[in-house]
Amino acid sequence: MAFRAFFYCRKSADWVEGMEEKKVPTWRIFSLRELYLATNNFNYDNKLGEGGFGSVYWGQLWDGSQIAVKRLKVWSNKAEMEFAVKVEILGRVRHENLLSLRGYCAEGQERLIVYDYMPNLSLLSHLHGQHSSECHLSWERRMRIAIGSAEGIAYLHHNVTPHIIHRDVKASNVLLDSDFRAQVAEFGFAKLIPDGATHVTTRVKGTLGYLTPEYAMLGKASEGCDVYSFGILLLELASGRRPIERVDAEAEAHDHGVGAPAGQGEEAGGGGGSEAEGGLREGRDEEGGDGGDGERSEGA
Template sequence: METIHVAFILLSLIFLPNHASANLEGDALHTLRVTLVDPNNVLQSWDPTLVNPCTWFHVTCNNENSVIRVDLGNAELSGHLVPELGVLKNLQYLELYSNNITGPIPSNLGNLTNLVSLDLYLNSFTGPIPESLGKLSKLRFLRLNNNTLTGSIPMSLTNITTLQVLDLSNNQLSGSVPDNGSFSLFTPISFANNLDLCGPVTSHPCPGSPPFSPPPPFIPPPPVSTPSGYGITGAIAGGVAAGAALLFAAPAIAFAWWRRRKPHDIFFDVPAEEDPEVHLGQLKRFSLRELQVASDGFSNKNILGRGGFGKVYKGRLADGTLVAVKRLKEERTPGGELQFQTEVEMISMAVHRNLLRLRGFCMTPTERLLVYPYMANGSVASCLRERPPSQPPLDWPTRKRIALGSARGLSYLHDHCDPKIIHRDVKAANILLDEDFEAVVGDFGLAKLMDYKDTHVTTAVRGTIGHIAPEYLSTGKSSEKTDVFGYGIMLLELITGQRAFDLARLANDDDVMLLDWVKGLLKEKKLEMLVDPDLQTNYEERELEQVIQVALLCTQGSPMERPKMSEVVRMLEGDGLAERWDEWQKVEILREDVDLSPNLHSDWIVDSTYNLHAVELSGPR
């Protein structure tokens, strides 16, 4: 009995620290909940009687039951923040963007020394930026834009050497913008629309400083005029000089030819093109030769994929880092260098954990290249349909994470980039997987960026058959709802493992369009037949039905009836799907009763040809 008692004490001592930590963090988050106004009850699960906050919605913990993420972006919250948040010592992501939170930013946030991302943009915060934020030595993303912050920019922020993205625009900040430390490479876009800021990066000189003077324009020297009496002599002298130069250059030419015969060409023989001195934020500017060497001369053996914007090559930099190099087609930069620089800078500002991070670029008179991190696990499409036998299939929990992660990435492009970015080719092949099999949306921003209030009309439809929304195909007009349609098809790819368009299905008298094939099986009540055989029976049927419901809502014929990606995120998190699905069922029943179904396109590539009965899938249980 005494042995059991000792063992119990030891177990208590082992688990007590984690229990106490969770309790302290739970108390802090509950204090936050009390001070926030929550009209949509997104914090309903934050129950103070549950000691461990790891079971709460919008809270993520590590294996030691310590909070590492708080995701409350775009939740229509108001109120103010509390200093108790400073006890979340392991917090890495604090996402409170796009709410209506007021008051000052607590200085205690400077205690969150593991913080990687602080997103407080699009709120109503007032007061100064806390000096204590300079202690966040691991911070990479700091976005405080679109608030009402005042005062000067703390010099302490320049000490954050890890800082990659900074956005302080659209506030009421004043004083000089630091230009040392981590601030030395940030561009005016990070500080825009702060009328009282001054310094070189703002184009407004500070009081007492000399006015900025642009560099003098380059004027080529005038051609040297040669007197007529020296024309023949000059030509002879020039010919002799050229002959001598060729004679002395012969060994070098022979050496270069020999090097080209060598199997490991490192491009000593490739004429270098001048890279313009262009700096875009903290993006690295690669030389063309550097990327040629990294990709073995853009060798076909290093091609990772081909797309409408060009080819992607695997490369290894001089330091051993693996990268993916996208070599853009010339047609993708019709506006020349300035447009390319503008679009690259906008792409670089789109930073989210579920978006492929642009690492650098290369620009020469004839080449445009973008450099991204290499994703060793490939794309969702390759994992579904091209995986080697030694690689296990994607399990159901991983597929759910991919669905939610990619939805979050697209939602960020639509709602939190200004101007918004429309992807225009959402598909499984463009959803990449990092080392933890988290979804990373790639290939975004390469189509023209879209102004917040305007739709984008193109002369050529960009996209992939089976993923293209019907209105985009018929009108050439894209919007965020065309991305929603493509995302819905991608969800069906995740569930079925099949291609969005596959002529092989004709062999079984099935539909070549995945959407029609799925709807046909659901109409025949054959839910189990559409599930990817690789999943076998290792999935929750209720969860599967819910994901199918989201996919069908996203692929409705009318773009007006499709949800926004932010709503898709909420539905996948379990918020609002039942209501949206019930509403859709009622509309479908009404259409059947009064024969108001929309006219169907005769072209089977354009649109779906099936109408589901409203009772095919039950609502969330």
């Protein structure tokens, strides 16, 4: 169903044009002092995480509103240009399933980007991280997260000029607001696609396990790369398993009936449709029951 939702977003121009967006909020320039105060001098206890471009800190402004501040890493002329592009992209892309810019700061050597704080953190934290044992993700919530993520990605592909390829669709880049609504993040360092171009060749950016082969090997990025990564994300969302896991081969063969050499029993990787469907059911995340929210699943 979520795959159908993605391709519906892709093909229906009327739907894209009529898509309900957030009312564009006002973003502003923050002073460095203001952000130092908000984050308690970028205290380690306020640190939410760290990625390839910098660290993210929780903060609270004078009016009580909570923010997330990304503090970019090393600085150079190239980084200055990337920062300007990121702010420009974030400032004009507005959609209910895309993390919006709240403001930025550029003082001295500091380059900081400010977003609204997402109280339910990332999808990754609920599947594999600090909230994974709390069972907040009912099947109904998972479906809404999948559809919301698809709508955000489709908006980048089809309703922004020039089009944007995210290039790093993954569970840690899907943030969740207080209602568990998906907010796709980290598209500011994505790649812009000129009109008429089918792909761009670029330095590979992404995460092992989510990368499509042609992008990983040749650096050819297209909207299809995001669709591939989204498909991996759907499997992760449904199964509760990471895209790449270290497993005991003997136990895996015993649990799922695979791994036998070709010619012994079923062919390796073979099996009829009923076996394949059974394997998918076996791989389903057992934590996706009614969950902590008490919602009844209609999609499982």
